[in-house]
Amino acid sequence: MTPAITTTGLTKCYGKTAALNDCTITVPEGRISALIGPNGAGKTTLLKLLAGLSKPTAGQVTVNGSVPRQDPAFLAEIGYLAQEIPLYRRLSAEDHIRAGAHLNPRWDSASVRERLAALNIPLDRPVGKLSGGQRAQVALSLILGKRPRLLLLDEPVAALDPLARRNFLGTLTDGVAVGGLTVMLSSHLVTDMERVCDHIVMLSSSRVQLCGDIDDVLAEHKLLVGPRKDTTAIERDHYVVQVTRTPRQTTMLVRLNGPVHDPAFQVSDVSLEDIVLAYMGEDAPPARAAFTSVGDDQQ
């Protein structure tokens, strides 16, 4: 089965600054992938490259088995929702549904109307007069109505209050339940994503820090707590994401490459949020470990 998304060395520069640098990821079909990263990490850049809205400076990108391009067949399989939730403010939801029917080959008007009716969103009111949460729901329902194979959502819940956020993600999971759909949604918050996602891509400082199924990520990453001692043996065998040293204790978040042999260290599970935060605190490329120190023992 070909993956829904593959990128190799994908790079996008605006002027001299790289918004996305050497990004290599794979998202298998059917996953709901969380694209996590701090503001300015390159999430929007990556999503636009995947949608074909912008062209890469270097590297390859394959989406649904083909290179993103201006072609009705390619566009029909992609649903992209920009962060600004772009809709024609003076037009109603019904107008948007009819526009979608004119512009898409596999359009499903009935499901969009049904979904919006279930949410009590008026179809005849200009969308500019709806609340932010309702607008986001309209936009998401429209994109699901297009029946794409890949859904790309850029910070869809960032502007929503907690209730609207839950409703939105509910609509999303219902839509995905139909099957055959791969989703990538970006956010800078891990907690929302953890509930609905089974795959994660983490960007920081324009680079990929992490890419994989969440279960695998959780299994690979462990917290090592032990006495303050030399840790070069562990650094040699595993990839140390973050180290915290106090006068008496060393705490390390590591990505394991096998079992930990040093009995001095206690190994425990760590939450996805902690893993993500550890990577965010880390600005170096993933090939090299960097250390952060807290406490009175500054290096």
Add this chain to the structure above:
Amino acid sequence: MTWLVWRQHRIQYILGAALLAAFAVVIVIAGDQVAAQFHHAATTCAAGHGCEQLGGLFMGNKVVGFLVIATLGAPLIVGLFWGAPLVAAEVEAGTTQFAWMQSVTRKRWLTVKIGWMMLAATIWGAVISILVSWWSSPTNAEQLNQFDPGRFDLVGLVPVAYSLFAMALGIVSGALLRRTLPALAVTLAGFVGVRALVTLLLRPHYMSAVTTYYNVTRGFNPAGAFWSLSQGVLGPNGQPIAQINNVPYFDGIPQTTLPASCASAANGNGNPSGACVQALSHYRAFITYQPANRFWAFQGIEFGIFVVLAAALIAVTAAVLLRRDA
């Protein structure tokens, strides 16, 4: 795509059509009045009771006359209110990201949008031109000043080309600047600037002007409503005679260089004497002009210039939008 374009812009289209309809009603009512006045004046003229009414600057209602002159600015309405926001407003609202992620290529989106807008601009220009041409046909029948900017620019083919140009200019400024307000300013300045440049610098040279030399005593007038570019008098050696203020002239020649008998003729005391006529025969007058029958050739050339400009601007819009990242 057509459905979306219509749904998005239907208020503009309806408003535009309403404006045209209102203008048509005013022109048709006023046009009848002008026709009646013209008929009356023409009959008076034919009966030998004086033709001065025919040369009247304005016929009919002065307000309508002003409205007709104001149609010089009509292309700006489509350029500013339809053209400039066409791409800019969508980029500002982010709705390009909605349109470009439907199963429709950007190229098709642009083609359909621009296509309908250019068609609307054509209709706008054509209807106004037809109405104004019809309204002013009685005065045009006098064959006066048909090359004047206040007349040439209002009738025939050129208003259509101006509309297309203004629309294309609005679209391209909106696409390049991505913001409506600066695009409006550029459209306004660009349209006025290009129109003024073409009118003042290019139009007189669409075809090489005709220069006719003639004897000052006989006089010469080209046929019909010609366009005079320059005229003057050449001395016995072929040198141009400078026209200086406060010097008495006779047939464009300073009286001081002519026999005294010319002065009395200049003051209206009888015909010039033989000596005067003899002296005058050494002078030649000339007129450089565009003949009246070139009117439609000039209309065609100016139409072509503005249509080519509009096409070039649309090509730039397409090149920019199809290549640029969203």
